[in-house]
Amino acid sequence: MKKLLIMLIILFCSSIVIAIDKGPVFGDPKLQARYENIISEVRCLVCQNQSIKSSNVFLAVDLRNEIKNLLSDGKSDNEIAEFLVDRYGEFVLYRPRFVGVNIILWLAPLFFLLIGAMIIFNIVKSKTQLTTDSLTGSD
Amino acid sequence: MNIKFYIPVIIFIIMLPIFIVGLSRDKSELPSPLIGKSVPEFTLPSLLDPAELINQSSLKDKFILLNVWATWCVGCREEHDFLVELSKLNILPIIGLNWRDDRDNALTWLNELGNPYALTIEDKAGRTAINLGVYGAPESFLINPEGIIVYKHLGPLTTKIWENRFMPLMGQTR
Numbered sequence: 001m002k003k004l005l006i007m008l009i010i011l012f013c014s015s016i017v018i019a020i021d022k023g024p025v026f027g028d029p030k031l032q033a034r035y036e037n038i039i040s041e042v043r044c045l046v047c048q049n050q051s052i053k054s055s056n057v058f059l060a061v062d063l064r065n066e067i068k069n070l071l072s073d074g075k076s077d078n079e080i081a082e083f084l085v086d087r088y089g090e091f092v093l094y095r096p097r098f099v100g101v102n103i104i105l106w107l108a109p110l111f112f113l114l115i116g117a118m119i120i121f122n123i124v125k126s127k128t129q130l131t132t133d134s135l136t137g138s139d
Numbered sequence: 140m141n142i143k144f145y146i147p148v149i150i151f152i153i154m155l156p157i158f159i160v161g162l163s164r165d166k167s168e169l170p171s172p173l174i175g176k177s178v179p180e181f182t183l184p185s186l187l188d189p190a191e192l193i194n195q196s197s198l199k200d201k202f203i204l205l206n207v208w209a210t211w212c213v214g215c216r217e218e219h220d221f222l223v224e225l226s227k228l229n230i231l232p233i234i235g236l237n238w239r240d241d242r243d244n245a246l247t248w249l250n251e252l253g254n255p256y257a258l259t260i261e262d263k264a265g266r267t268a269i270n271l272g273v274y275g276a277p278e279s280f281l282i283n284p285e286g287i288i289v290y291k292h293l294g295p296l297t298t299k300i301w302e303n304r305f306m307p308l309m310g311q312t313r
Binding site (some may be wrong): 045058063085087088089094 | 171172239266274
């Protein structure tokens with residue numbers, strides 16, 4: 001058990017070692033946190049199942065530089081997301097934004113949950129009616 | 140017969156077209172959000188003459204094929220012979236964007252394999268490529284006389300793709 005725990009700790013620490021930039025990019029820890037958050041949310045389009053944070057393909061390097069510059073220029077997270085979407089399309093973001101057709105994507109689970117709830121409600125209702133009916137019938 | 144029996148059938152019929160569309164689509168090829176937009180602004184040197192600076196206004200006034208290439212790109216080698224052939228037909232000027240490449244390698248490439256480009260732009264830093272939404276060379280953009288991107292093709296160009304996808308677009312707006 002203890003061994004397993006140690007192995008897990010090593011495993012989780014190793015992900016920090018994989019990070020590609022050598023040392024922090026920004027002196028300001030707030031800016032650095034925003035930078036790391038953004039690059040972990042941007043898909044590397046060359047290697048589609050990695051974020052640009054964990055890829056060293058030169059396009060990922062270039063995009064990290066571009067994001068670095070935009071952050072230094074004082075651009076907001078939304079403006080940076082827009083910059084990327086304008087060039088590469090919605091697919092570049094791992095987390096779809098709550099705009100346009102994406103709204104369907106965001107609301108679909110809620111919609112299905114409601115349908116499920118309605119079905120269950122109906123089944124339960126018909127079953128209880130059945131038992132009360134049979135009870136009154138036997139009385 | 141109970142109507143409940145048909146519910147799974149109806150769901151299946153609704154899902155079927157969604158799956159057909161979803162499965163037959165090539166997921167590595169993404170639609171470019173730049174179609175319908177103007178060529179992004181840039182100022183970059185010419186590959187052949189670094190003293191000459193080129194900007195987006197050079198990609199205007201007639202249909203232009205903007206081809207993003209590099210010597211490290213296998214697909215570019217594959218389509219190069221087609222580009223040379225196309226340039227001989229004098230249909231439209233082909234402008235090359237040499238992406239993230241070594242200048243000497245690029246010049247050797249053009250000397251040895253032929254130069255189909257009316258003009259080659261050198262994008263060493265890759266920033267113009269980012270503004271064009273480039274993520275894998277070769278990529279080819281068809282730009283109309285107003286300087287608006289009307290089509291983008293990802294991957295090597297072939298005669299078939301040229302005739303089926305590019306030619307019709309040039310006929311319509313002319």
